[in-house]
Amino acid sequence: MIDLIKSPRTGPLDAALRKFKSLGLDSDEEVRPLVNVLRIEPSVRQGQDILRPGRSPKHLAVLLAGIACLYQRLEDGSRHIYTFLYPGDFCDLSRYVLIEMGGAVAVGALTDCSIGSIRFEDLERTMARQPRVGMALWRATMLEASIFRENLLNVSRRPALARVAHLLCEQLARRELVGLRGTVVPLTQIDLADAAGLSAVHVNRTLQDLRRLGILSGRSRSIDVVERDRLAKIAKFSGHYLNMPKLLSKWAVSIEAPTR
Amino acid sequence: MIDLIKSPRTGPLDAALRKFKSLGLDSDEEVRPLVNVLRIEPSVRQGQDILRPGRSPKHLAVLLAGIACLYQRLEDGSRHIYTFLYPGDFCDLSRYVLIEMGGAVAVGALTDCSIGSIRFEDLERTMARQPRVGMALWRATMLEASIFRENLLNVSRRPALARVAHLLCEQLARRELVGLRGTVVPLTQIDLADAAGLSAVHVNRTLQDLRRLGILSGRSRSIDVVERDRLAKIAKFSGHYLNMPKLLSKWAVSIEAPTR
DNA sequence: CGGCGGCTTGATTCGAGTCAAGAACCGTGG
DNA sequence: CCACGGTTCTTGACTCGAATCAAGCCGCCG
Numbered sequence: 001m002i003d004l005i006k007s008p009r010t011g012p013l014d015a016a017l018r019k020f021k022s023l024g025l026d027s028d029e030e031v032r033p034l035v036n037v038l039r040i041e042p043s044v045r046q047g048q049d050i051l052r053p054g055r056s057p058k059h060l061a062v063l064l065a066g067i068a069c070l071y072q073r074l075e076d077g078s079r080h081i082y083t084f085l086y087p088g089d090f091c092d093l094s095r096y097v098l099i100e101m102g103g104a105v106a107v108g109a110l111t112d113c114s115i116g117s118i119r120f121e122d123l124e125r126t127m128a129r130q131p132r133v134g135m136a137l138w139r140a141t142m143l144e145a146s147i148f149r150e151n152l153l154n155v156s157r158r159p160a161l162a163r164v165a166h167l168l169c170e171q172l173a174r175r176e177l178v179g180l181r182g183t184v185v186p187l188t189q190i191d192l193a194d195a196a197g198l199s200a201v202h203v204n205r206t207l208q209d210l211r212r213l214g215i216l217s218g219r220s221r222s223i224d225v226v227e228r229d230r231l232a233k234i235a236k237f238s239g240h241y242l243n244m245p246k247l248l249s250k251w252a253v254s255i256e257a258p259t260r
Numbered sequence: 261m262i263d264l265i266k267s268p269r270t271g272p273l274d275a276a277l278r279k280f281k282s283l284g285l286d287s288d289e290e291v292r293p294l295v296n297v298l299r300i301e302p303s304v305r306q307g308q309d310i311l312r313p314g315r316s317p318k319h320l321a322v323l324l325a326g327i328a329c330l331y332q333r334l335e336d337g338s339r340h341i342y343t344f345l346y347p348g349d350f351c352d353l354s355r356y357v358l359i360e361m362g363g364a365v366a367v368g369a370l371t372d373c374s375i376g377s378i379r380f381e382d383l384e385r386t387m388a389r390q391p392r393v394g395m396a397l398w399r400a401t402m403l404e405a406s407i408f409r410e411n412l413l414n415v416s417r418r419p420a421l422a423r424v425a426h427l428l429c430e431q432l433a434r435r436e437l438v439g440l441r442g443t444v445v446p447l448t449q450i451d452l453a454d455a456a457g458l459s460a461v462h463v464n465r466t467l468q469d470l471r472r473l474g475i476l477s478g479r480s481r482s483i484d485v486v487e488r489d490r491l492a493k494i495a496k497f498s499g500h501y502l503n504m505p506k507l508l509s510k511w512a513v514s515i516e517a518p519t520r
Numbered sequence: 521c522g523g524c525g526g527c528t529t530g531a532t533t534c535g536a537g538t539c540a541a542g543a544a545c546c547g548t549g550g
Numbered sequence: 551c552c553a554c555g556g557t558t559c560t561t562g563a564c565t566c567g568a569a570t571c572a573a574g575c576c577g578c579c580g
Contacts, residue, residue: 072413075496080417082409097395097402098503105409131388138398142357145405148412149342149365153332156415156457157340160568188526197416199569204528221527221577236335243358420536448558459537464559481545481559 012040012114015178016064019088022177022244023136023143033130037122038062041115050115051091051107059117061091066113067186071194072105081195083147084110084171084187087178093141096120110191139243146241155197158236163196164206165215165235172225173239185223272300272374275438276324279348282437282503283396283403293390297382298322301375310375311351311367319377321351326373327446331454332365341455343407344370344431344447347438353401356380370451399503406501415457418496423456424466425475425495432485433499445483 011017017031025031041061044050050061050068068085070092082105085091091107094100127134147170154166171185189207193200207223210216215231217224225231232238271277277291285291301321304310310328311321328345330352342365345351351367354360387394407430414426431445449467453460467483470476475491477484485491492498 074417078417080413082412094402094406097399098406100500100503103500128391134394134398138394138401139357141398141401141405142354145401145408146354146358148405148408152342152408152412152415153340155412157334157338190526200526201528201570202568205568208528240360240363243360450558460559461538461561462536465536465561468560 012064013116015087015180016062016116017088018178019086020136023139025132025136030130030132033126034118034133034136037118037126038116039118040064041117043112043114044109046109046112049106049108050113051095053104053106056095058121059119060093060096060123061107062116062118063087063089063091064114064116066109066111068107068109068113069191069195070105070107079194080197081191083144083151084174084191084195086174086180090137090140091115093137093144096123097141110187143243146243150241151195160196160198160202160206161209162235163198164192164203165210165231166237167192167196168223168225169228169232169235169237169239170242172228173237173242173244177242177244183225183228185225187223272324273376275347275440276322276376277348278438279346280396283399285392285396290390290392293386294378294393294396297378297386298376299378300324301377303372303374304369306369306372309366309368310373311355313364313366316355318381319379320353320356320383321367322376322378323347323349323351324374324376326369326371328367328369328373329451329455330365330367339454340457341451343404343411344434344451344455346434346440350397350400351375353397353404356383357401370447403503406503410501411455420456420458420462420466421469422495423458424452424463425470425491426497427452427456428483428485429488429492429495429497429499430502432488433502437502443485443488445485447483 013035017035020031020034025034043066050063051057053072063085065087068089068091070082070085072080072082074080085107092105094103127137150170154163158166168185171187172183175182175185189203190200192198193203196203198206207216210231211218213230215225215227215234217226273295277295280291280294285294303326310323311317313332323345325347328349328351330342330345332340332342334340345367352365354363387397410430414423418426428445431447432443435442435445449463450460452458453463456463458466467476470491471478473490475485475487475494477486
């Protein structure tokens with residue numbers, strides 16, 4: 001465990017540690033208590049569920065690598081994606097905090113994922129001794145709420161182009177926070193559609209618009225963002241709600257110094 | 261202060277105390293520390309802001325009476341309502357938990373409101389001594405996230421009729437939680453529109469549909485829910501996400517025993 | 521090399537927005 | 551007590567963005 005912290009550059013916890021840091025556990029001494037009670041679980045394959053609806057496990061799941069999504073299967077069989085999850089994100093903290101019976105949400109692996117888990121009792125002991133850990137989890141919850149809030153705005157007020165653009169900006173920003181630097185958003189158009197509340201067909205057309213504008217790269221099937229700033233402008237994206245002091249300056253530019 | 265607790269039936273804190281109780285502060289001994297550091301502020305008139313965007317006060321505001329909303333003013337001047345607030349709800353906990361610079365959200369009073377405030381330092385000391393208080397606030401945050409999440413689903417997947425119905429169900433349920441029993445939802449159609457992500461015109465037509473169906477009362481201008489169950493059925497409303505053990509059974513009926 | 525899941529494209533439909541104008545209601549002041 | 555001005559609520563006509571339906575295509579994995 002100690003090694004995992006000491007060599008963050010290469011360890012499997014690298015990304016998750018960055019996230020924890022951004023939640024206020026700045027120093028090694030502050031994260032260690034949390035890492036010490038973290039158990040590595042067998043990894044989950046693409047398409048499988050990490051958490052199934054209804055169950056109430058006695059431990060908290062943390063995504064360590066891969067991409068997952070918090071989603072719900074609707075009556076008509078369609079899937080609504082509430083948010084995407086990246087390394088360091090907790091998979092449904094509400095299962096710890098609320099006594100929800102019958103919550104229908106699930107967490108699904110969009111790529112192969114590696115997972116860590118923390119038993120509730122261990123978590124409790126850790127928080128009792130290290131108040132900052134409790135604070136960090138509270139902050140994580142707040143952040144999730146912020147994301148939902150912003151998406152609520154996004155989905156209910158913005159037209160398709162801005163909506164998709166915003167979704168893409170968020171994914172890039174969140175990936176960056178945990179050290180995933182590329183310009184590619186490795187999600188399928190279907191994933192995006194289910195998250196944006198648009199039909200897959202329409203997401204497709206929208207992406208093509210973005211390609212035509214030169215904002216996404218031309219002839220690759222993948223979603224490759226070439227012009228971040230114009231994307232952010234279209235999306236009216238400001239990373240504020242993600243509460244990422246470090247990265248903010250970068251994103252904020254396009255908002256606070258608009259080209260009027 | 262002590263009196264306020266002892267006679268909850270009539271005190272101005274009645275509703276708020278119910279809410280705190282539902283957050284896990286069951287006994288008088290558990291709420292008292294929180295109430296002891298609560299200061300009553302001068303009340304805010306309808307239409308005024310309780311919290312303005314951008315400011316970072318050094319205290320936490322709690323709604324004690326009245327109805328407020330968490331909202332944001334958009335570039336084009338329109339108003340998006342994230343959620344309505346009832347007695348016992350905290351006004352933007354994120355201002356305490358996150359170091360948000362430039363958050364654009366505000367809290368507005370939809371009726372005359374009375375407000376309590378807790379200085380951050382007092383809060384900190386209270387939480388340090390009474391871990392359950394911290395837990396309650398965490399839970400409140402989670403609940404807010406739950407509400408945002410559900411609304412995200414509501415807004416992005418359901419057609420206008422179900423969407424409005426769902427919104428109404430939520431308001432009734434949340435009012436009930438704090439002891440507001442009536443069947444009337446005292447919001448304007450404009451408020452509903454701004455929260456549902458629909459135009460006021462369309463909300464109007466939708467309400468008329470509900471009246472024609474006999475679900476809302478006929479010839480009053482107010483929104484008076486006559487047939488809760490049918491409303492809940494149309495909305496596919498299950499109160500689960502509100503995490504209200506006490507009231508759940510009542511609402512859950514219409515979902516778990518559908519009239520098929 | 522065959523198949524299946526994801527991507528593209530076109531034609532058509534429909535829910536909700538917008539614009540516009542009038543009616544009912546509320547508070548306020550003469 | 552009534553007249554006035556400002557909200558809020560209603561109603562109708564028209565428009566438009568996005569959903570749906572229906573094929574065909576591409577590219578990867580077995």
